[in-house]
Amino acid sequence: xxxxxxxxxxRTAEEFLKxxxxxxxxxxxxxxxCPTLAVTNTAINSLAMGLATTFVLVFSSLLVSSLRNAIPxxxxxxxxxxxxATFVTVVDFMLAALVPQVHKELGAFIALIVVNCLIxxxxxxxxxxxxxxxxxxxxxxxxxxxxxxxLCIGVVREILGSGSLFNIPLFGSGFEPWVIMIMPPGGFFxxxxxxxxxxxxxxRRKARQESGRQSTQYEEAREFL
Amino acid sequence: xxxxxxxxxxxxxxxxxxxxxxxxxxxxxGVSGRLETAFRLGLANIFVMLITAVCAWGLNTxxxxxxxxxxxxxxxxxxxxxxxxxxxAVKKLSPExxxxxxxxxxxxxxxxxxLGLALFATNKGYGLVEGLFYALGAGGGVTLALVLxxxxxxxxxxxDIPKLIEGTALNLIIAGILSMAFMGFAGLFSAAG
Numbered sequence: 288x289x290x291x292x293x294x295x296x297x298r299t300a301e302e303f304l305k306x307x308x309x310x311x312x313x314x315x316x317x318x319x320x321c322p323t324l325a326v327t328n329t330a331i332n333s334l335a336m337g338l339a340t341t342f343v344l345v346f347s348s349l350l351v352s353s354l355r356n357a358i359p360x361x362x363x364x365x366x367x368x369x370x371x372a373t374f375v376t377v378v379d380f381m382l383a384a385l386v387p388q389v390h391k392e393l394g395a396f397i398a399l400i401v402v403n404c405l406i407x408x409x410x411x412x413x414x415x416x417x418x419x420x421x422x423x424x425x426x427x428x429x430x431x432x433x434x435x436x437x438l439c440i441g442v443v444r445e446i447l448g449s450g451s452l453f454n455i456p457l458f459g460s461g462f463e464p465w466v467i468m469i470m471p472p473g474g475f476f477x478x479x480x481x482x483x484x485x486x487x488x489x490x491r492r493k494a495r496q497e498s499g500r501q502s503t504q505y506e507e508a509r510e511f512l
Numbered sequence: 513x514x515x516x517x518x519x520x521x522x523x524x525x526x527x528x529x530x531x532x533x534x535x536x537x538x539x540x541x542g543v544s545g546r547l548e549t550a551f552r553l554g555l556a557n558i559f560v561m562l563i564t565a566v567c568a569w570g571l572n573t574x575x576x577x578x579x580x581x582x583x584x585x586x587x588x589x590x591x592x593x594x595x596x597x598x599x600x601a602v603k604k605l606s607p608e609x610x611x612x613x614x615x616x617x618x619x620x621x622x623x624x625x626x627l628g629l630a631l632f633a634t635n636k637g638y639g640l641v642e643g644l645f646y647a648l649g650a651g652g653g654v655t656l657a658l659v660l661x662x663x664x665x666x667x668x669x670x671x672d673i674p675k676l677i678e679g680t681a682l683n684l685i686i687a688g689i690l691s692m693a694f695m696g697f698a699g700l701f702s703a704a705g
């Protein structure tokens with residue numbers, strides 16, 4: 288009896304998977320833009336930012352979900368923010384102690400995770416209304432999706448802007464780096480074109496579904512005749 | 513005096529909060545559809561930034577030396593309560609301004625540009641007056657970027673744009689071009705020696 292039923296398990300899996308692709312926080316919902324663009328000039332920075340956000344989101348969701356019946360409705364946003372700020376402080380000090388180099392490069396943007404609308408959004412929309420297991424699945428999925436999106440942007444920008452990936456040079460000495468890609472405008476351009484690509488994917492899928500529906504209708508009609 | 517001017521110009525143009533640091537992008541992309549609202553949001557930003565600069569300086573000088581780990585938490589609480597307080601004060605003192613700012617005043621709490629300002633100003637070790645000039649420049653820069661993007665977006669509404677690129681993708685590419693233009697201001701410093 289302790290085994291979760293199939294329906295329950297599939298619900299958890301669904302909450303986990305939706306953040307990665309269907310409701311990807313960056314490409315679909317366009318949330319948490321500041322860190323997305325500010326720190327993605329190299330793949331390593333993107334990964335560090337993604338992991339830091341994962342830590343904060345997962346632990347905040349856990350805490351908020353377990354306290355969800357104790358938090359008064361009127362002060363919930365303030366409570367969420369204080370919980371998030373606590374975990375961000377933890378991550379800030381942790382990174383400073385473990386990887387000082389990365390911490391220096393990310394600078395104030397680690398602290399700015401506090402105001403990442405993705406995290407507060409998940410607390411308000413999901414963790415404060417669901418049990419711990421679902422909240423954990425949702426937080427993990429969302430942060431994986433966020434990290435994936437950051438890596439996408441970081442990889443594109445590092446390859447084009449410095450001709451390397453994870454600090455390993457990819458091209459010969461004849462490569463002329465496209466410096467603008469690691470500067471601020473490159474962030475806007477890369478995300479703009481990635482969004483364009485995702486729009487195109489979505490449009491194509493919709494068109495394919497519609498044509499599929501038409502063909503089945505056509506077949507039904509033929510059978511009817 | 514000259515140094516204060518440089519802090520102001522640097523925050524306004526060279527290290528523009530929106531276009532160089534990517535702070536406050538949510539309102540930048542969300543409410544820049546109309547010139548009028550963009551301008552008002554910018555004003556609300558400047559207003560809250562000035563107050564935040566004073567609070568951040570006070571906290572940093574008198575309280576945080578004793579408890580450095582409280583930095584983030586105290587900043588965010590101060591910003592949230594300041595915004596709430598400012599909203600009440602403005603409503604009482606100047607209903608006209610309150611109506612003009614509307615919903616944007618409470619929304620500013622979750623604007624990363626405000627927390628960013630408090631963090632950057634204290635990281636740089638600015639005093640009270642320097643912090644105020646920094647806030648004025650940063651707020652002005654955010655307003656400038658908002659108004660520029662809103663102006664361009666109003667123009668694109670009457671253009672024949674492919675359906676696929678409409679919306680956020682187009683806004684980001686416009687912002688990229690604006691950001692490229694602002695990179696030109698980096699020459700100001702070297703020109704002045």
